[in-house]
Amino acid sequence: MTGVRHPAQDAKRLVATASGTERESVAWPHRDLLSLEELTADEITVILDTAEAFEDVSTRSVKKVPALRGRVVVNLFFEDSTRTRTSFTLAAQRLSADVIDFTARTSALNKGESLRDTVRNIEAMGVDLIVCRHSASGAPYLIARNVNCSVINAGDGRHEHPTQGLLDIYTIRQAKKRIDGLNVAIVGDVANSRVARSNLHGLLKLGAEVSFVGPTTLVPKAFEQLGANIYHNFDAVIDRFDVINMLRVQRERVTSNVFPSLEEYSRLFGLTNERMKRAKPDVLVMHPGPINRGVEMSADVADGQKSAILRQVANGLSVRMAVMFLCKQAADVG
Amino acid sequence: MIPRQTGILPSSMMKVLLDEQGVETALRQLADEIVASIPAASQIGMIGIRRRGVDLAKRLLTLLDERGVADIAYGCLDITLYRDDLAEIGPSAVVRTTEIDFDVAGRYIVLVDDVIFTGRSVRSALAAIIDLGRPKAIRLAVLVDRGGRELPIQPDFVGIRTAENDDHVAVLLQETDGVDRVEALA
Structure with a gap:
């Protein structure tokens, strides 16, 4: 195809919201989600609108879509959190991703390995997306700087969730x-x-x-x-x-x-x-x-x-599905 | 109303395959064929593929109603999450809502899209519908068949077929573009 640009391929696109109204929306450019402070209002709205589209996945008979099929998501939790981890796991599974739990207690970090080495090792196994919780504010930034896969902050210290x-x-x-x-x-x-x-x-x-x-x-x-x-x-x-x-x-x-x-x-x-x-x-x-x-x-x-x-709690699933989907899409184009 | 992006190609380079009257005739003919083919006493579900398939499905719904086929369940489908080229299209993929409020199980589903080309959108749509339940049958209605199939998928009801060398086929609809027209590069 040459020359012709379909409106749907423009950077600014029209998104149908649940209310049925159409409005312009920007693309999601980020590989990682580390904080809301660094996002624009438009980018936050993209996530919310995308989450709306994911809502029906949780209500139908096959609660799964193939969008992340064959992808690997790692839950890297250095702080306990059953419900956040469960929500991320379920969200990843509804996108058909494979999910691995990696908790600090069972990890080599107890044997003196640095966080940087740990995440590089995890990434070397072919991981597409790391969901990270850490008691130190900024830890997800350190991780994101050291890996090429997507990083989603699931709570870092007193910084952001x-x-x-x-x-x-x-x-x-x-x-x-x-x-x-x-x-x-x-x-x-x-x-x-x-x-x-x-x-x-x-x-x-x-x-x-x-x-x-x-x-x-x-x-x-x-x-x-x-x-x-x-x-x-x-x-x-x-x-x-x-x-x-x-x-x-x-x-x-x-x-x-x-x-x-x-x-x-x-x-x-x-x-x-x-x-x-x-x-x-x-x-x-x-x-x-x-x-x-x-x-x-x-x-x-x-x-x-x-x-x-x-x-x-229910909305958490839709939102996390949207975030994982958008970050993975952005990472794929690199 | 969203203004259509005009000036994509100069109008002198485009030829009209269907004008407003042509689109209407094609849709009436589609409706007639659908009515004739539906087994008696079927429960029908009409599902439009976002976006232009949705507008066409709504129009077909009205036409079927005029032909005495009432009580048709209606829904619209977003196939983004089922596409096989998600990794290539990247952030330009916009996930929209799928709104199918009826149970597809046991229903006779008429899937509606504006254009069929490679067949990959339809494959995605079939996968999406089957994840919702087990329909009695799924039939495919399209306004334009461009040929060029990459998968063994064929429409059951076709408005028009384009000539082999027709390229850049565009379906414009009143609802989204302010005009009913099917055009191609001259």
Whole structure:
């Protein structure tokens, strides 16, 4: 074929969204997904739209498409996480990829091998995509610099957890039909939360207003510089929010000085039915899981009408399928 | 309405294979053939391949309705994830939604696309449909058959067949391009 350019082959293409409207979309150029901070609003929207197209794969009789058939995905988890790993595994399997789990406990890292050597060895086995979780912020960047295959950050230290941010944003868009102009609260241990950072960057780029709510020790004033509102009195501001995303209380931090007692935290920041009465009637309640029932959220709120928690889990699959598919497509052209 | 990208090739270089009237006639003829071939008491599902197959399927649906074949399930199919050239096309692959809300199992499926050429899109579509269930039968309706098959796949209902040396065949439809026309390089 010469000369003729079909519109579908242009860099800017028309994408049908679930609402049936057509709009322009840009191509996805990245081999890796390391953070939402480095993406543009358009690129985030490409992921969300692609995830929408993957939704039906999970509902049909054969829950598999051949898009990554013959490809190998490695879950490289240096920090425990059953649910994130399971979600990535299932997403990869629904794309027909082969999946290997590689956990720090069983690895040669315990024998003194460096991270760089470990990932190069893994790549030498013919891996196409590494899903990485590490307690050190920036570890996925180190890995990505040392391998040619795609790298997806599944959480690095306090830095980012981009697929969690994406699935949260996807869940919000699904419920509210927009992101632009929404007022989103992220409540809890923001200082230590990579989920909070990924949500912040993604939501701000798509035009939402983001507020961090929590005790002064966990929600430092410095976060204002990233573009968030900072509040320490939940009750005073709860009626402003369209979405309330409750972060998990990491119990290992409860004993430290920065954390009030569980009772005090729960009393001031826990989402209870009583507190929910002050929220907007159509507020969307989210939680990245696992929930400490009775601490950051009461059981009746977690299981209530306004809770999107299980939808978040289901959407995580679609979003991760989309991310793996897009990164692999970009890697193939190199 | 999305404006069609005009000026791809000067109009003097293009010849019209079907004009607006021609497209309509071809579709009516397709509808007649489909009606004649459907076994009595079949449950029918019409599935358009994104994107132009979807618009054609919708039109055929109306035409079948006029011919007294009502109660046809309708869906649209995105074959991106089933393509065999994904590695070559890279990021230009846009995954769109597949919306087939009915059970394909046991149904008589009419698959609709605008053009058949190598047959690879249809192969992808067949794989996608079969992953949804086991249809009673799948038939293929296309507006244009360009020849050039690379796989043993043939349409059951054909609007027009192009001549051997017709190249750069383009199907333009009212819904996406503002005009009904089939054209080729002159």
